[in-house]
Structure formats: structure tokens, C-alpha cells
Amino acid sequence: xxxxxxxxxxxxxxxxxxxxxxxxxxxxxxxxxxxxxxxxxxxxxxxxxxxxxxxxxxxxxxxxxxxxxxxxxxxxxxxxxxxxxxxxxxxxxxxxxxxxxxxxxxxxxxxxxxxxxxxxxxxxxxxxxxxxxxxxxxxxxxxxxxxxxxxxxxxxxxxxxxxxxxxxxxxxxxxxxxxxxxxxxxxxxxxxxxxxxxxxxxxxxxxxxxxxxxxxxxxxxxxxxxxxxxxxxxxxxxxxxxxxxxxxxxxxxxxxxxxxxxxxxxxxxxxxxxxxxxxxxxxxxxxxxxxxxxxxxxxxxxxxxxxxxxxxxxxxxxxxxxxxxxx
Amino acid sequence: xxxxxxxxxxxxxxxxxxxxxxxxxxxxxxxxxxxxxxxxxxxxxxxxxxxxxxxxxxxxxxxxxxxxxxxxxxxxxxxxxxxxxxxxxxxxxxxxxxxxxxxxxxxxxxxxxxxxxxxxxxxxxxxxxxxxxxxxxxxxxxxxxxxxxxxxxxxxxxxxxxxxxxxxxxxxxxxxxxxxxxxxxxxxxxxxxxxxxxxxxxxxxxxxxxxxxxxxxxxxxxxxxxxxxxxxxxxxxxxxxxxxxxxxxxxxxxxxxxxxxxxxxxxxxxxxxxxxxxx
Numbered sequence: 001x002x003x004x005x006x007x008x009x010x011x012x013x014x015x016x017x018x019x020x021x022x023x024x025x026x027x028x029x030x031x032x033x034x035x036x037x038x039x040x041x042x043x044x045x046x047x048x049x050x051x052x053x054x055x056x057x058x059x060x061x062x063x064x065x066x067x068x069x070x071x072x073x074x075x076x077x078x079x080x081x082x083x084x085x086x087x088x089x090x091x092x093x094x095x096x097x098x099x100x101x102x103x104x105x106x107x108x109x110x111x112x113x114x115x116x117x118x119x120x121x122x123x124x125x126x127x128x129x130x131x132x133x134x135x136x137x138x139x140x141x142x143x144x145x146x147x148x149x150x151x152x153x154x155x156x157x158x159x160x161x162x163x164x165x166x167x168x169x170x171x172x173x174x175x176x177x178x179x180x181x182x183x184x185x186x187x188x189x190x191x192x193x194x195x196x197x198x199x200x201x202x203x204x205x206x207x208x209x210x211x212x213x214x215x216x217x218x219x220x221x222x223x224x225x226x227x228x229x230x231x232x233x234x235x236x237x238x239x240x241x242x243x244x245x246x247x248x249x250x251x252x253x254x255x256x257x258x259x260x261x262x263x264x265x266x267x268x269x270x271x272x273x274x275x276x277x278x279x280x281x282x283x284x285x286x287x288x289x290x291x292x293x294x295x296x297x298x299x300x301x302x303x304x305x306x307x308x309x310x311x312x313x314x315x316x317x318x319x320x321x322x323x324x325x326x327x
Numbered sequence: 328x329x330x331x332x333x334x335x336x337x338x339x340x341x342x343x344x345x346x347x348x349x350x351x352x353x354x355x356x357x358x359x360x361x362x363x364x365x366x367x368x369x370x371x372x373x374x375x376x377x378x379x380x381x382x383x384x385x386x387x388x389x390x391x392x393x394x395x396x397x398x399x400x401x402x403x404x405x406x407x408x409x410x411x412x413x414x415x416x417x418x419x420x421x422x423x424x425x426x427x428x429x430x431x432x433x434x435x436x437x438x439x440x441x442x443x444x445x446x447x448x449x450x451x452x453x454x455x456x457x458x459x460x461x462x463x464x465x466x467x468x469x470x471x472x473x474x475x476x477x478x479x480x481x482x483x484x485x486x487x488x489x490x491x492x493x494x495x496x497x498x499x500x501x502x503x504x505x506x507x508x509x510x511x512x513x514x515x516x517x518x519x520x521x522x523x524x525x526x527x528x529x530x531x532x533x534x535x536x537x538x539x540x541x542x543x544x545x546x547x548x549x550x551x552x553x554x555x556x557x558x559x560x561x562x563x564x565x566x567x568x569x570x571x572x573x574x575x576x577x578x579x580x581x582x583x584x585x586x587x588x589x590x591x592x593x594x595x596x597x598x599x600x601x602x603x604x605x606x
Contacts, residue, residue, distance in 0.1 A: 008497050017447055032460045145584035147536055149543050150558060150576035157569050255446075262451025266540055270562070280452070281544060284459055299449050307447065 003315060014304045019073075021300045025074045025293050029082075030065070032289040034275035081294040086286045091294035095276055099298070101171055102275030105194055105267065106260050114206055114253050118246065121210025126237075128215060137211065143204035148263050152197040152270040159193060166193050169272040198267040198289055200258060206253055213245040218243075247318055254310025258303040334596040337517040341592020347585035355402035361579040362396035374568050386559070388571050389564055398578055401554040405582060408469050409531040415473035417527060420480025421516070427481070428488030435485070442448075442481045450475035454537060458546045465548045468541060472534050483526055487519035503544045521597035525590055532586035539579050554570075554579050 024211055041052045056062045075082070081091040124136040143151075160168035167173070167190050178186045217223065218241055226236045261277075268277035276295050283291035335341055354361070364370070369391040370383070377386045377394075384392035413548035454471045461467035491497065492515060500510045541547060542555030543562075554575040561571030 017444055027461055028456060031354065033462060092598060115555060141584065141587060142580075145532070145536075145587055146580050147539055147543070147555075147558075147583075149540060150572070150579065152511060152566055153558070153572050154576070157565055157572075161566050190512060240589060258447070258449040259451065261449045262341075262454075264541070265451065265455065280455065284455065289460070292456060292459060296452050299452050300447070303449050304447055 007312060010019050010308055014308055018301055018304060021297060022073055022076050023128045025297050026069055029289060029293050058271045063317060081297065082290040084288055086288040090293050093290060094279060095294055095298050098274055098276045101273060102264055102277060104244055105198065105273060106264050107276055108191060108195040109199035110257065110260055112173045112195060113202035117203045117206025118210050118249065121207040122214060124211045125214035140204040140207045148197065148201050149266040151200055152267055155193050155197050171274050194267050194273050198263050200262060202256060205256060206249060209249050209252055213248055214241060217241050217245040251310060251314050254307060257306040261299045331596050335592050338389060338592040338595055340588045344585040344588030347581050348589060351582050352406065354399045355406050358399045358403055358458045361399055364396065364606030366396040366400040367392060377570060385574055387393050389560060394574060397552045397557055398575060400552045401557060404551050404553040405535045405538060408472065409535040412469045412472035412534045413530045415529055416477040416480055416530060420477035421484050424481035425488050425511055425516055428485035429492055442478045446478040454541060455546065458541055463546045463548055465551060468538060468548065472537050476530055476534060483522055484519060487522060488515055491518055525594045525597060528586055528590040528593055532583045535583055
């Protein structure tokens with residue numbers, strides 16, 4: 001299978017998955033408690049039956065379920081995710097407004113956790129059985145067991161409240177009006193704690209994967225062969241072990257991206273980070289189900305997209321797959 | 328069995344985990360005896376720091392409730408949700424994975440597409456949506472956690488069954504005239520138990536983390552005291568009363584760590600030849 005064909009197949013599969021999620025989303029919206037028309041009327045301060053019926057007609061809520069379904073799917077295909085009665089805005093606009101902040105946070109956290117996880121994982125594997133290995137794996141075990149939101153709170157307590165090094169919440173210093181480099185620096189300062197706390201748990205995951213993957217590959221016959229023919233240890237480590245050990249780590253890391261989006265809900269809530277995770281929390285407390293499910297759909301789409309990218313990267317790094325090996 | 332006990336006992340981390348878990352379980356079981364009053368009841372003035380008043384070793388929270396009582400009662404929710412949701416996830420994942428691995432073909436194809444679908448959806452986001460829509464309740468929380476955690480079980484069981492179905496003992500069972508289902512559930516699955524047990528112990532840990540995250544966001548059962556709720560409620564006063572968020576977090580950390588250590592110990596003891604797989 002050529003690379004292009006593989007990508008197309010993958011994209012077609014992703015489209016089907018996404019369509020199924022849209023269907024699931026529709027049924028979830030209808031399972032949500034409360035009559036949306038009554039909620040809307042309440043929002044506008046009038047709850048008499050005539051007004052509710054009018055609203056129901058205007059938003060097509062009086063139509064049979066299959067008509068509503070058809071309209072909903074059609075709407076989503078045209079990027080219409082419904083209307084947030086709370087915020088008086090289309091859901092998609094709300095999400096697009098918040099998406100860049102979440103992308104910045106999750107991608108920074110992802111890159112950082114992958115890098116640190118691999119570096120520490122390699123360090124632990126190189127010192128297997130010694131105290132530094134135990135220290136590193138012990139640390140990973142600890143982070144792996146810590147609730148994300150709690151780490152975030154403790155980080156605020158230590159670095160913002162006690163040491164006063166970094167800002168405790170938000171995306172930028174409100175009212176400072178920074179421009180240019182000062183603005184970038186200000187944003188970075190705000191990014192450090194959220195990205196770090198979101199990344200720590202995943203760093204632990206990648207660290208453990210890297211360590212065990214390296215140890216597994218080190219046992220393989222081709223490594224023994226390389227050693228037997230007298231190659232320098234450094235070359236064996238870099239060319240033979242590292243390359244083969246990191247492939248599964250990168251793939252699994254890509255598959256973990258979905259968890260990162262979930263973690264962003266917690267991190268953004270703690271740090272008042274203006275992304276879609278925080279939007280999800282706000283819509284929860286406001287019982288704004290259209291927005292809640294809109295965020296859910298968009299985050300699922302993000303994860304699917306990320307998985308495709310990982311898949312393509314994987315195919316590019318590992319020629320064996322392109323040659324028709326195991327998918 | 329003796330071999331297994333010996334190997335498990337040789338793992339100091341696993342023993343430590345077991346010890347912590349026993350303490351947590353005892354506290355949870357005897358919670359009504361230790362703190363007969365409801366953990367929601369106000370007992371003193373609010374914001375008492377730990378060790379400040381007799382009978383309130385961990386002080387009081389923002390509304391003057393006994394933190395120690397909340398902690399002990401919270402242990403019950405964590406353990407119950409962790410255990411029950413894992414059991415439900417196994418009830419979905421094991422049969423699905425077993426049938427897929429045993430029959431192969433279109434059964435396998437269908438079951439795996441279904442599993443992949445659930446694996447693609449961001450699990451925490453799905454859990455949030457499910458609990459929000461079903462209304463926060465112990466049952467809905469447990470169910471939501473089970474729904475997001477079964478896919479890895481199905482994949483694991485499928486792989487195990489696939490590797491076992493070609494073995495001699497299966498041929499022997501077939502020659503003896505046993506039905507497919509009896510071979511699968513009576514002969515193949517019992518041989519795949521070890522990795523399932525290991526995965527289950529790690530799943531309980533993940534479920535406890537998930538439950539605490541949900542209650543932190545305000546999606547806990549409003550009638551039941553839980554660790555996540557305690558942290559969520561104390562979040563706004565972190566500058567003045569940091570211990571209110573700190574203490575329940577340590578409880579979660581210790582319990583989850585204990586379960587992870589036990590899981591690793593079980594893995595080493597049950598699959599002595601396999602290298603530790605990082606997860």
C-alpha cells in the first residue's frame with residue numbers, strides 16, 4: 001500500500017468514526033435532562049406555555065425525532081453545533097474563540113512530557129538496577145498516582161502563593177497591555193505552571209514506556225549480534241536500541257493524546273485558562289448542554305486528527321509499515 | 328500458590344502497597360464506627376487547623392465539618408466506585424474480547440471496530456458528559472467510569488485468547504466433544520486470568536483517580552462525601568487554608584499508589600518470565 005492510499009484509508013475511517021460520534025452526540029443531547037425550550041424561556045424571563053411553544057417551533061423541537069436528527073447531522077456537517085442559550089452565541093463561535101488557548105496548552109504539555117519522559121526513561125534504562133534508576137522510576141510511580149488537579153493546586157500554592165515566582169491563573173496579565181516580546185514573555189509565564197502540571201502525569205507514562213521498551217529491545221538478538229561483531233557501545237545504543245525502542249513510544253504517545261484533552265479540563269479549571277476545557281467546566285455548572293456536547297464533539301475531532309498525524313509520522317519513520325508489514 | 332505468595336512477598340513495593348491498602352480498607356469498613364456522625368454535619372467553627380482542637384485531629388473545613396470524618400467516609404466512595412466500575416468494565420470487556428479472539432473473522436472485526444470507537448473518544452470528556460446527562464449519582468458515576476475503561480480489557484483478552492486457542496489443550500477439549508462456549512469460558516479464559524487480574528488492579532487505581540476528578544469538578548454524588556469533592560470545595564480557600572486541599576489529595580495519592588504497587592507486584596509474581604511492561 002502506498003503512503004497516499006494508507007492516508008486516505010485512514011482518513012475515511014476517521015470520517016466514519018466522527019460521524020458515529022455525531023450520532024452519539026445527538027442522542028446524548030436528547031437524553032439531557034430538562035426541556036431546552038423551557039430552559040430558554042426561563043433564560044429570557046418568561047415561562048408561559050405560548051412562549052415555550054413558539055420557541056419550540058422556532059428551533060424545530062416540535063418536529064419528530066428523525067427530522068431533528070436529520071437537521072442536526074446536516075447542521076454539524078455545515079459546522080453548525082447549535083446555539084448556547086446561556087452565552088447567547090453559536091456554540092462553534094464560543095469554541096473557536098477558546099480553541100487556540102487549549103491547543104497552546106495541550107501541545108506544549110505534550111511536547112514537554114514526551115521529551116522529558118524519553119530523556120528520563122533513557123537515563124533510567126541506562127542505569128537499570130542502580131539507585132538512580134530506582135529514584136527515577138519511583139518519581140514516575142508517584143506522578144502516575146497523583147491526581148492532576150491536585151498537582152496543579154499544590155503547584156499554585158508553592159510557586160505562586162509561597163514563592164511568588166509565577167502567576168496563579170489566567171492567560172495573560174489583565175490590563176497590562178504588553179506588546180511584542182513583553183507579551184510573549186508574559187504569556188509564557190502564564191503557560192509554565194498549567195503546561196507543567198498537565199504534562200507531569202503523561203511524562204510519567206512516557207517515562208515508564210521508554211524504560212521498558214529500551215530494556216526489551218536491549219535483550220533482542222540483533223543487539224547481541226551487533227555487540228558480538230564488536231560495534232562500539234555508543235553506536236549500538238544510538239543506532240540499534242534507541243531507534244527501535246522509541247517507535248512504540250511515539251505511537252503510544254500519540255494514542256494518549258485523547259487523555260491530554262481530558263486532563264486539560266482539569267488543568268484549565270484550576271488555572272482559569274481560557275480554553276475549551278474551562279468552557280466545558282463552565283457549561284457544566286451552567287447546565288448548558290449544547291455547549292457541553294459541542295466541546296465534546298470538537299475534542300473528539302481533535303483527538304482523531306492527532307491520531308491520524310501520529311499514524312502518518314509513524315509510517316514515515318518506520319519503512320517496514322509502508323512495505324506492508326503489520327498495521 | 329505458595330510460589331506466587333513467595334514471589335509477591337519478595338517485592339517490597341508491593342508489600343508496602345498492600346499495607347497501605349489494608350489500612351484504607353479498614354478505615355472505610357469501620358467508618359460508621361469511627362465517626363458515627365454524618366461527615367456533612369458541622370461540628371466546630373470553620374477553618375480549624377489540624378491538631379487545634381480535641382477530637383478533630385485534622386481540623387474542620389470551610390463549613391466547620393470534621394475533615395477526618397470526611398476523609399474516612401470518602402474512602403468508602405473511592406473504594407466502592409473503584410471496585411464496582413472495574414467489575415462492570417470486566418463484564419463488558421472480557422466477553423467481548425473473548426468472543427472476538429476466539430471466533431475471529433467478522434465477529435472479531437465488528438467487536439474491534441466497536442472497541443476502537445470507544446478508545447478514540449477522549450475518555451475523561453465522555454465520562455463528564457455521561458455523568459452530567461445522567462445526573463450525578465453513585466450509579467451514574469460508576470457506570471460512566473466503566474463505560475470509558477473497558478476497551479483495554481477487551482483488547483487484552485482478545486490477544487490472550489488468540490494466542491491460546493491454537494494450543495494442544497484446546498484441541499484436546501475439542502476432541503472430547505466440548506462445545507465452543509465451554510472451551511472458551513471453561514478452558515481458555517481461566518488460562519488468561521493472570522494478565523486480567525493485573526490489569527484489573529491497575530484499573531481500580533485509574534477508576535479512583537477518575538471518580539475523584541469528577542467529584543472535583545462538582546460531578547460527584549451530592550449526598551456522599553468524597554475526596555475529590557473535599558478538594559474541589561477547598562480550592563477557593565487554598566491561600567488561607569491549604570491543608571484542606573492538601574490532606575484529601577494525599578489520601579488519593581496513597582491509595583492509588585498502593586494499588587499501582589500491588590498491580591506491579593502481581594504482574595511480577597504471576598508472569599515471572601515476562602519483563603515489566605510499562606503502561
